[in-house]
Amino acid sequence: MNAVPSEAALRAWWMPFTHNRHFKAHPRLITAAQGAYYTLADGRRVFDGLSGLWCSPLGHSPARVVEAVQKQVATLDFAPSFQMGHPAAFTLAERIAQLAGRPDDKVFFVNSGSEAVDTALKIAIAWHRVRGEASRTRIIGRERGYHGVGMGGISVGGILANRKMFTPLMIPGVDHLPHTWNPAQMAYSRGQPDWGLHLVEDLERLVALHDASTIAAVIVEPMQGSTGVIVPPKGYLKRLREICTKHGILLIFDEVITGFGRLGTPFASDFFDVRPDLTTFAKAVNNATVPLGGVIASGDIYDAFMTGPEHLIEFFHGYTYSAHPLAVAAAHATLDELAASGLIARAAKLAPVLEGAIHSLKGEPLVTDIRNLGLAAAIDVTPVPGKPALRAFQVFEQALARGLMLRFTGETLALAPPFISTEDEVRGAVETLRTALRAVPV
Ligand SMILES: Cc1ncc(COP(=O)(O)O)c(C=O)c1O
Numbered sequence: 001m002n003a004v005p006s007e008a009a010l011r012a013w014w015m016p017f018t019h020n021r022h023f024k025a026h027p028r029l030i031t032a033a034q035g036a037y038y039t040l041a042d043g044r045r046v047f048d049g050l051s052g053l054w055c056s057p058l059g060h061s062p063a064r065v066v067e068a069v070q071k072q073v074a075t076l077d078f079a080p081s082f083q084m085g086h087p088a089a090f091t092l093a094e095r096i097a098q099l100a101g102r103p104d105d106k107v108f109f110v111n112s113g114s115e116a117v118d119t120a121l122k123i124a125i126a127w128h129r130v131r132g133e134a135s136r137t138r139i140i141g142r143e144r145g146y147h148g149v150g151m152g153g154i155s156v157g158g159i160l161a162n163r164k165m166f167t168p169l170m171i172p173g174v175d176h177l178p179h180t181w182n183p184a185q186m187a188y189s190r191g192q193p194d195w196g197l198h199l200v201e202d203l204e205r206l207v208a209l210h211d212a213s214t215i216a217a218v219i220v221e222p223m224q225g226s227t228g229v230i231v232p233p234k235g236y237l238k239r240l241r242e243i244c245t246k247h248g249i250l251l252i253f254d255e256v257i258t259g260f261g262r263l264g265t266p267f268a269s270d271f272f273d274v275r276p277d278l279t280t281f282a283k284a285v286n287n288a289t290v291p292l293g294g295v296i297a298s299g300d301i302y303d304a305f306m307t308g309p310e311h312l313i314e315f316f317h318g319y320t321y322s323a324h325p326l327a328v329a330a331a332h333a334t335l336d337e338l339a340a341s342g343l344i345a346r347a348a349k350l351a352p353v354l355e356g357a358i359h360s361l362k363g364e365p366l367v368t369d370i371r372n373l374g375l376a377a378a379i380d381v382t383p384v385p386g387k388p389a390l391r392a393f394q395v396f397e398q399a400l401a402r403g404l405m406l407r408f409t410g411e412t413l414a415l416a417p418p419f420i421s422t423e424d425e426v427r428g429a430v431e432t433l434r435t436a437l438r439a440v441p442v
Contacts, residue, residue: 003031003041028400033060036418036425038405049399049406049415049429054225054257054376055283057347057419058337065289065333072329081109081322089323092331097296099266099335100279104299109292109323113256114148116280116293117219121152121171122317123278123297124217124250131304133248136216137173140206140249144179146226147219147254156219159227175210177202177218181230183380187369188362189231190355196233203243212247217278222268225257228412229371229378237274250277250301256293260284261338261419263374264348271374277301287334292327343419347375353423357430358415364437366391368411378414381437391440398436404429 010024029041036059037045051057058065079086093107108123110116121139128136141147141156148154154162155171158179163170178199186193207215222237224230244251251274258268259281265271267279278301282293305314321327338344351374358377361367369380384390392408399406399413406429407414415433417426 004029035059035061036421044403046400046403046405047417047425047429047432049404049417051284051416051418052288053283053407054262054416055288057261057284057343058287058334059418059420062287062333062337064337064340065287065330068329068333069289069326072326076325079325080320082318086323086325086328088325088328088332092323092328092335095332095335096281096285096294099260100296101266101270102275102296102298105296106299106302108295108297108317109328110282110294110319111291111321111324111327112148112293113254113280113282114150114153115319116256116282116295117147117156117254118150118152119317120219120252120254120278120280120295121156121217123295123301123315124252126315127250127301127304128216130307133213135213136248138210138215139171139174140177140203140215140218141174142177142179142220142224144181144224144227144230145176145219145221145254146224147221148256173214175206177206177220179224179227179230180233180236183369186233188359189371190359191373192231192234194234197235197239199233200236200239200243203240207243207247207249212249215247215249217250217252218244219252219254221254221256222258222272222274223263223373223376225376225414225416226409228380228409229373229376229414231371231373232272237272241274241276252276252278252280254280256280256282257376257416258374260334261344261347262376262416264344264351265374266344285334286327286330287337289330289334290324290327291321292324292331338419341420347419350417350419350421350423350426351375353426354415354417354430357427361430361434361437364434365442366395366437366440375419376414376416378412379433380411381413383411394440395433395436398439399433402432402435404432404436406433 030038031041032039096107097105139156143158145158147157155174180196180199185195253276263271277298279296286292355372366381371378381391392413396408
């Protein structure tokens with residue numbers, strides 16, 4: 001296989017979340033990956049500053065995971081999960097519930113974060129119905145939230161570009177909390193901002209507007225990742241939990257980015273000491289080796305469905321690839337490796353290194369804000385006048401040319417290094433970003 005595809009081949013793939021015409025004129029091709037580094041088609045090695053897409057904290061092709069998947073594909077390549085089951089899926093569910101500190105919780109497997117979100121929304125609405133509160137159908141999301149690209153996810157999500165083309169497909173009865181980012185009040189905050197707790201009270205306003213009897217659930221990312229590491233104000237998530245509990249509203253944490261260690265704790269719910277009713281996960285659960293996601297539901301929610309004749313299906317939902325054996329094998333090996341190498345603790349140890357380094361960019365050309373939490377950080381840059389979203393791309397290109405891959409969206413650049421990174425690699429990535437910022441022609 002040629003390293004560089006023909007022009008016809010380049011044209012054939014309609015790439016996701018990519019400016020296709022520009023990319024195909026200037027392709028950026030990855031041909032291999034090992035540890036914390038990618039190899040590009042021209043042979044250069046670049047540091048993987050975003051752990052893939054927030055999803056490969058062990059680095060690439062860790063031996064334990066590779067071996068487990070190789071063994072699995074030769075033993076049981078596929079097994080249906082409808083009315084049949086393979087043992088490792090059950091033990092994985094048990095391990096995930098235990099890691100979440102909620103051994104009575106149940107895990108529903110899907111294949112992506114988007115599916116996890118749509119599944120959680122369905123569970124929430126169906127749960128209220130099975131327990132006799134069928135009027136609770138409204139879902140509250142949050143501005144700037146990213147919950148994937150399923151119909152439920154874009155409806156509760158708060159990103160304009162992901163929503164505006166698809167109005168007729170949106171699920172009805174959705175409302176949004178305000179986002180919590182206010183640069184005038186909190187620019188350059190380290191970790192959680194002191195300002196902004198009052199914004200959570202908007203949920204009381206929405207309850208007064210719609211009535212609690214119509215609201216099924218609130219869904220938030222504990223830390224908004226995709227829109228640029230937007231960190232909840234101090235006390236915000238605890239208060240959100242209180243208001244939800246007071247009104248009988250389910251709280252869903254979308255932990256697709258924060259699950260499995262990104263904040264230096266197994267889940268963000270541990271970091272914030274707030275217990276949601278439903279948790280979505282994907283990405284790092286198996287180091288993104290094979291697509292896998294899921295929903296962790298409290299035991300009470302599951303139990304409410306377990307009524308009626310025992311020969312009938314209780315919840316009409318699932319995917320052909322739910323609990324795919326290769327994905328499950330990769331997840332067991334990932335959990336083994338996280339534990340054996342103490343990688344969540346390592347992420348916690350690297351977090352202050354990243355915080356110190358990223359905030360040293362204050363005052364560099366173009367930088368207008370810096371945020372961080374756990375092993376995640378983002379900077380905002382001054383837009384190119386009249387050309388929104390171009391500046392961050394320019395910085396990205398300069399960084400890539402210098403051996404660092406990071407993520408750009410809008411006017412934001414995000415860094416979330418693999419947990420296996422060394423302190424020098426974390427600091428080095430930020431220094432590369434500094435030179436990239438200085439190199440952008442203004
Ligand atoms: C919080 C959150 N939810 C859902 C998703 C969607 O996940 P996927 O791309 O696997 O569908 C993402 C992806 O980045 C995410 O960050």
